[in-house]
Amino acid sequence: xxxxxxxxxxxxxxxxxxxxxxxxxxxxxxxxxxxxxxxxxxxxxxxxxxxxxxxxxxxxxxxxxxxxxxxxxxxxxxxxxxxxxxxxxxxxxxxxxxxxxxxxxxxxxxxxxxxxx
Amino acid sequence: xxxxxxxxxxxxxxxxxxxxxxxxxxxxxxxxxxxxxxxxxxxxxxxxxxxxxxxxxxxxxxxxxxxxxxxxxxxxxxxxxxxxxxxxxxxxxxxxxxxxxxxxxxxxxxxxxxxxxxxxxxxxxxxxxxxxxxxxxxxxxxxxxxxxxxxxxxxxxxxxxx
Numbered sequence: 001x002x003x004x005x006x007x008x009x010x011x012x013x014x015x016x017x018x019x020x021x022x023x024x025x026x027x028x029x030x031x032x033x034x035x036x037x038x039x040x041x042x043x044x045x046x047x048x049x050x051x052x053x054x055x056x057x058x059x060x061x062x063x064x065x066x067x068x069x070x071x072x073x074x075x076x077x078x079x080x081x082x083x084x085x086x087x088x089x090x091x092x093x094x095x096x097x098x099x100x101x102x103x104x105x106x107x108x109x110x111x112x113x114x115x116x117x
Numbered sequence: 118x119x120x121x122x123x124x125x126x127x128x129x130x131x132x133x134x135x136x137x138x139x140x141x142x143x144x145x146x147x148x149x150x151x152x153x154x155x156x157x158x159x160x161x162x163x164x165x166x167x168x169x170x171x172x173x174x175x176x177x178x179x180x181x182x183x184x185x186x187x188x189x190x191x192x193x194x195x196x197x198x199x200x201x202x203x204x205x206x207x208x209x210x211x212x213x214x215x216x217x218x219x220x221x222x223x224x225x226x227x228x229x230x231x232x233x234x235x236x237x238x239x240x241x242x243x244x245x246x247x248x249x250x251x252x253x254x255x256x257x258x259x260x261x262x263x264x265x266x267x268x269x270x271x272x273x274x275x276x277x278x279x
Contacts, residue, residue, distance in 0.1 A: 016193065023200040031238070031250045032209055036200065039235035043193045060137040067134055077232035077239075084240045084250065100210035103241060103248045 006054035013047025020044055029095040030087055034080055041076045045069065119166035121159030125151050163222045164278075174277050181273040188269060189234055196235040196252065210254035211240065214247050216271060223278035230270045237266055 016039070023036025049069035056062040094101060132147035133139070168174060199206050218224050228239040231249060241248040249266060 016197065019197045019200050023196070026200060026205065027207070028205075029209075031240075032207060032252065035196065035236060035238055035250070035252055038232060038238065039193060039196050042189050042233050042235065063134055063137050067131070073233065074229070077229040080232050081228065081239050084238055088240050094211075095209060097208075098210050100212060100254055102213040103211045 002054055002057075006051045008051075009047050009054055010051030013044050013049075013051060016040065016047060017044035028097075030092050031084055031094065034084055038076060038080050041072060045072055120162040120164075121155045123164070123166040123169055124159040124162050125155035128154050163225075168278070177273055177276040181277060184269060184273060185230060185233075192235045192237075199252070207252050208254050209250065209252050211248055211250050212254060212266075214249060214267060216245050216247060216267060218245075218271060218275055219279050223274050226278065227267060227270055227274055230274075231266060 020036050020040030023039065024033050027033045027036055046069045049065045049072075052065040053062040056065075088103060128151035129147055132151060133144070136143045136147070216224065216227060218227055224242060224245075228242055228247065231237050231239050231247070236252040238250045239247055240250050247267075251266070
């Protein structure tokens with residue numbers, strides 16, 4: 001039973017990782033792509049790690065997989081935030097169909113939303 | 118001193134879980150490494166050590182985990198459908214929201230939770246204002262956006278950290 005649950009978890013993880021990569025290719029600008037990349041982590045990586053844990057139980061391998069998932073959950077959002085913040089301040093343009101940009105509005109600077117093209 | 122001790126305990130527990138054995142060599146080396154890191158970095162621990170001992174806060178943390186997992190699953194499926202839809206159904210934008218969390222560590226956890234939830238990503242924090250890149254910007258104003266994005270997280274994080 002637990003074996004089956006482990007396989008299901010692994011498959012879900014791999015499936016969501018594939019979807020995340022697909023999003024990385026399909027989404028239009030850096031910020032949306034970052035969304036797809038962080039989506040990979042929550043269900044993708046954690047699903048795979050949980051699957052490894054379920055299949056090997058409380059052994060050295062299984063516990064390390066859980067710890068791995070925990071560390072990834074702590075570090076990935078920080079990295080994604082730093083990349084997105086840096087790009088926004090540096091002036092990487094948002095997608096032309098972006099609805100609102102209250103960050104640029106508040107800075108009082110010129111809009112960095114791409115108008116033409 | 119209290120901060121250093123809390124740091125030492127946490128580091129030691131992580132070490133023991135990582136090596137997953139209680140052989141005396143591992144325990145001695147782990148204690149040494151934990152002691153060294155605690156001595157160097159202990160004073161940067163962004164928590165009051167007393168808060169780590171409060172059982173009420175740990176209880177709310179245990180409640181928070183399933184809430185977070187549920188929100189994550191919902192948002193994951195939502196974004197997966199957007200990725201797969203042929204028309205690329207996204208309306209991205211950056212919205213500004215205000216949080217009522219006071220301590221730095223609570224705000225950090227709020228920002229991390231937002232980033233981990235697919236579809237929303239924190240791009241900047243200034244004091245109590247968070248700028249969030251949202252994949253599906255609604256028509257509402259700031260309070261509506263705040264409610265939709267951080268409502269469920271803020272309620273629990275205030276009880277855990279503040």
